[in-house]
Amino acid sequence: MTDRLLIIGGGAGGISTASYVRQKRTNLDIVAIEQGSWTSYSNCGIPFLISGEIQEPSCFVSQTPQQWRDRFGVDIRMGHRVESIDLSSRTAELRDLARNRTYHLGFDLLHLGTGSKPFMPDIAGINLPHVMGIQNLSDAQKLVQNIEILYSYKQSLKVVIIGGGYIGLEIAEALSKRGIQVTIVERSGHLLKSIDSDMADIVEAFLKNKDIKIFCNTAVSKINQNSIITDKGSLEADLVLLGIGVVPESTLALEAGIKIGDQGAIRVDGRQHTSAEGVWAAGDCCDSFNLVSRQKDYYPLATIATKQARVAGINIGGGYATFPGVVGTAAMTIFGLEIARTGLNEAEIKRAGLSAESVKITSTSKADYISDVGSIDIKIMAEKTTAKLLGVQIVGPANTAKRIDTAAAALSAGMTLEEIISLDLVYAPQLSTVWDPLVLAAHKLLKEKFS
């Protein structure tokens, strides 16, 4: 009898694995379970759906359920949920949500791509119907529908977003493009906790001229039908959105006795194998090794999920591949401003038990005599004594964020500041400064703190 691989999850960390498995093994029965109605779509496209710039969610889909069936021979069951996994009998209990019936399915190999879910803070009123997390395409569609319904009753809409991270900011921009009055309420002292406060200050100053109200150092104590109550007063809100981040969806794995790491993510080894024989995981449900901190950490990002899914797929198919780890690269744009980071930020350096020296400089995106030259702020951190690169953060105009890739490669290679200074980087007056901003920053840090 042919072995069966059961894949849980129709997203980047889940079903994507099937294409790599199939390249290695044709004699395998692959069943994939997805509780929603979409597969293989770009979550990162959600803001474009919310802003109305894109109206057809199928734009974000790289493979439909039917394509998974036709191209890769995957028996994909949409609108199904896995209720439990029994590893000793190697069976899963499945629920067909439409037909409202439960059945069991045996498997030989199991791949978990269960993803993540919005973090739900313990706030009174969090379960009211006008409070939403925006985690998947269906959430985004529901939000757009809610907005349209509300607009048929009201001239102007007010939305409060709880959380000023990447997701909160991206959705804020998207809603403001629809003419909605958006307020972001952030508990901590600054936006974008993934970058340091001195860099977040630059973003906050930039956003001062935009149509988004931002309240930092503000805690929400209660959500009412038309307002939220904070420790600074109340704010009107037709809708309340959660942008506080996500947590791993690892309940099934936990209940099946699979090892879960500190942050609630499924623990995987370098080949994406879990603690249970023949069980693999990839994407937002599992953890990653951080090559800079040398610790396990949690990075729910599409780029990581797709890479992990490839590695899991090759290994499930009988090949050999490893995912060495991440360096903590992330980026976003807001109203044309590009923000990117890689490596560790100050808080993460402290948490990893490391000690760093840092500098922040302002450079330019091009030679200063080019007409549309812009200002680039860059912060660089290196380990005390060794001068090894630990992290870089960058904020600037178009053509800024991808520059952090150079630092990401340098982190992967364990480069020191002196090695970064010697990098042979692109220069032309329209493209950069003769001394690339990264090199300038490394230069300054080396001179001020290491000589």
Next chain:
Amino acid sequence: MTDRLLIIGGGAGGISTASYVRQKRTNLDIVAIEQGSWTSYSNCGIPFLISGEIQEPSCFVSQTPQQWRDRFGVDIRMGHRVESIDLSSRTAELRDLARNRTYHLGFDLLHLGTGSKPFMPDIAGINLPHVMGIQNLSDAQKLVQNIEILYSYKQSLKVVIIGGGYIGLEIAEALSKRGIQVTIVERSGHLLKSIDSDMADIVEAFLKNKDIKIFCNTAVSKINQNSIITDKGSLEADLVLLGIGVVPESTLALEAGIKIGDQGAIRVDGRQHTSAEGVWAAGDCCDSFNLVSRQKDYYPLATIATKQARVAGINIGGGYATFPGVVGTAAMTIFGLEIARTGLNEAEIKRAGLSAESVKITSTSKADYISDVGSIDIKIMAEKTTAKLLGVQIVGPANTAKRIDTAAAALSAGMTLEEIISLDLVYAPQLSTVWDPLVLAAHKLLKEKFS
């Protein structure tokens, strides 16, 4: 008595050194000699002067002669030329060009930043007054003056550029912005010899719609007063410009008995020291070690010159610094198209005695659902058997060229394709594809040629 450092050359490879020397040593007499009338300017800005986008050449100057005197205590002698160097008596023979007098100056330490000069092909008529190399600001000013004079006699101007490399193309674009009819004549089969023909084809196809005529496989046999004669026929030409590239200006060093490498460039070690005790060199006059080919090669580029000048300066000042080498990064833009390369191209791989596998893919600059997404062509080459990266070439719209920096860092670190696939690079729909084009290309090459 205070030691004296004599610096020959007021450009990036020459006088720039003085600022680093000065940081380390105040008790040093620094004399710098420049035969022209400018110091420390961006050569790469020349096309903007020719196009008329920038009219004031002082925009390109980072330090004027007076600033070198005031800020760094450099006795800079403009309009002076070094006629000869005597290393045994440690004296230089100087000529004051304005006063037309010659005198001698002793030195203890010598730094050569003599730069490069246009390659002059052996063509009849090459010395006619309307034939010009565009090597420095004065050349560019002279060209602009010539154009203005010609325009007072003629309604429309025709310029022929001999050589379709970076310089030829940049000047062609600049002249066409002035409404001048530009023709490029290139001896070899394609433009831009620094990239491979399959990538140059993309550039040539793009240029088909622009106001520049291009004749490849065309050799110039003679230059007349108003035309050039090629093996394909004659072309009208009010002015003829040389864009065939540059050769090192190393005559002084050669005559002084300093070792010169294969390509006529001054041979330097990792600290930018020449074969003669106490004599250093940096910039276009000297050679560089290529970290990929593991051979000495010649890279007359501003980025290399500035890095070498820093290393030379630190060492001359009594410190310690090394310039590990280059990986062959270069970039340009033409009519908004960005072209970049790093590592070795096919010809260079062959010349280095290496063997490579390669693929070329077409990807996109952003997620394919973003409105202004563009097409990126990328070629990647890796060494047979080891799968170590050897070279990358990229052509695409805005935000393309700086992507090659990631490959440049990967080359410096000696990464393999598998390591490149694992790099943690920036993704957001507006910034890139989930699988970065470089990673996609590495992925395809690995799959097709190494498994």
